[in-house]
Amino acid sequence: MSKNALVSFKGTKNINAEIQLTGSKSECNRALIISALSKNLVKVDNLSNAADTVTLNDILNKLGVEGSDLRVDANRKTANSELVDVGPAGTAMRFLSAYLSAKNGNFLLTGTERMKQRPIGILAEALKTIGADISYAEAEGFPPLNINGPLDQKTNQVRIKGDISSQYISALLMIAPVLPQGLTLEIEGELTSRPYVDMTLDMLAEVGIEHRWNGNSITIEPQAFKPGTLVVEPDWSAASYWYSIAALAHEAEINLPALKEKSLQGDSQIKNIMKIFGIATSKTEKGISISNLGLSLDTNQILDLKTCPDLAQTIIVIAAALGKNMAFTGLETLKIKETDRIAALQNELAKIGVTLAEKNLIYTLNTDNLHFPDKITIATYEDHRMAMAFAPLALLINEVEIEDMQVVEKSYPYYWEDLKKAGFEVKEI
Known part of the structure; x- marks a missing residue:
């Protein structure tokens, strides 16, 4: 039976703390796939303990990995499919769809019931265009997938929409070097979450994989990985919750060791976005420090989050709690995440009298009826970011009950323990 967290x-409301964050889930999951494709030429350092990363690493181990070294037996392909269950790990589902297509074997790639509701068709059809043998085991366009590899490459060019999920693009780019003909990826329309594509290409470049990016076209020729180590930086997504805490506190000085000002992670944009709420970021000898200057800038602007959609819940909850009637764009991908994050935000913000309304893809907060009850209970919808975005409201509400507290294990397993280090009380109920 799942447990809830009662946070107070x-x-x-003065916070002074040093928090050592786990490794970036986004970097780790890319590093694990790259390492497996390189057949152990590439090592991974500072592996995250996030559940999604643990899941992906375990799967690679079961497929024939020691550490991060995938050894595929060329004669392993049989008539029987090997079950590969990612559970709720969306990144693993997308990356493994491409990875397994390029490897010897028959696989049934599946996940939780919610995972079976998350579309995969755009990526699967792109892989089929290249030559992958993929079919849908249940609903068309959704997991589970039957994958028979390795693919028989029919073309080195494929088109894919840029405004759905950057993980589809990253999945294709990572297998491109091991394809016999390489791959040219034509991105249709505006590219959502470009920093995540940049992250993938930068990490590939670190281990010798070159690319050309001309206009909407990215080309990676067939080429060998060079030996090296991908050192994973702490998670800027996890850091965003500490920016939230700093914004809602009276005073705050929070040190986050090993974070870099110049980061591969798109969510490092949080340091610039939070200037709006008076939160300053400074470099230290050990990493960065964030502090509340007590100065709020003009919030009568439309904030575009298309390059960092994973920050949306955190920023929207902060703005709502501070009574800022802000507007946001770039939230289109939130509906196909762990849950429909737009609907989830609307449901939970209503509990403090705040609405989030959409018109022509612009989402606007109305905080005119903002109020803070003595206690509030927040549903999490099997979404780690809902839990971590709303828990800091304990700085404004006497008791915040977060349903299914274990959900944070997906990306930040020590979240509740770290809250305690900063002076929060967290009780399991």
């Missing part, structure tokens, strides 16, 4: 904060 007693005394003055």
Whole structure:
């Protein structure tokens, strides 16, 4: 039976803490796939303990990995499919769809019931265009997938929409070097979450994989990986919750060791976005420090989050709690995440009298009826970011009950323990 967390904060709302964050889930999952494709030429350092990363690493181990070294037996292909279950790990589902297509073997790639509701058709059809043998085991366009590899490459060019999920694009780019003809990827329309595509290409470049990016076309020729180590930086997505805490506190000085000002992670944009709420970021000898300057800038602007959609829940909850009637764009992909994050935000913000309304893809907060009850219970919808975005409201509400507290294990397993280090009280109920 799942447990809930009862979160509170007693005394003055002044926070002084140092928090060591786990490795970036986004970097780790890319590094694991790259390492497996390289057949152990590439090592991974500072592997995340996030559940999604643990899941992906375990799967690669079961497929024939020691550490991060995938050894595929060329004669392993049989008539029987090998079950590969990613559970709720969306990144693993997308990356493995491409990875397994390029490898010897018959696989049934599946996940939780919610995972079976998350579309995969655009990526699967792109892989089929290249020559992958993929079919849908249940609903058309959705997991589970029957994958028979390795693919018989029919073309080195494929088109894919840029405004759905950057993970589809990253999945294709990572297998491109091992394809006999390489791959040219034509991106149709505006590219959503470009920093994540840049991250993938930068990590490939670190281990010798070159690319050409001309206009909407990215080309990677067939080429060998060079030996090296991908060192994973702490997770900027996890850091965003500490920016939230700093914004809602009276005073805050929070040190986050090993984070880099110049990062591969798109969510490092949080340091610039949070200037709007008076939160300053400074470089230290150990990493960065964030502090509340008590100065709020003009929030009468439309904030575009298309390059960092994973920050949306955190930023929208902060704005709502501070009574800022802000507007946001770039939220299109939120509906196909762990849950429909737009609907989830609308449901939970209503509990403090706030609405989030959409018109022509612009989402606007109305905080005119904002109020803070003595206690609030937040549903998480099997979504780790809902839990972590709303828990900091304990700085404004006496008791915040977060349903299914274990959901944070997906990306930030030590979240509740770290809250305690900063002075929060967290009780399991």
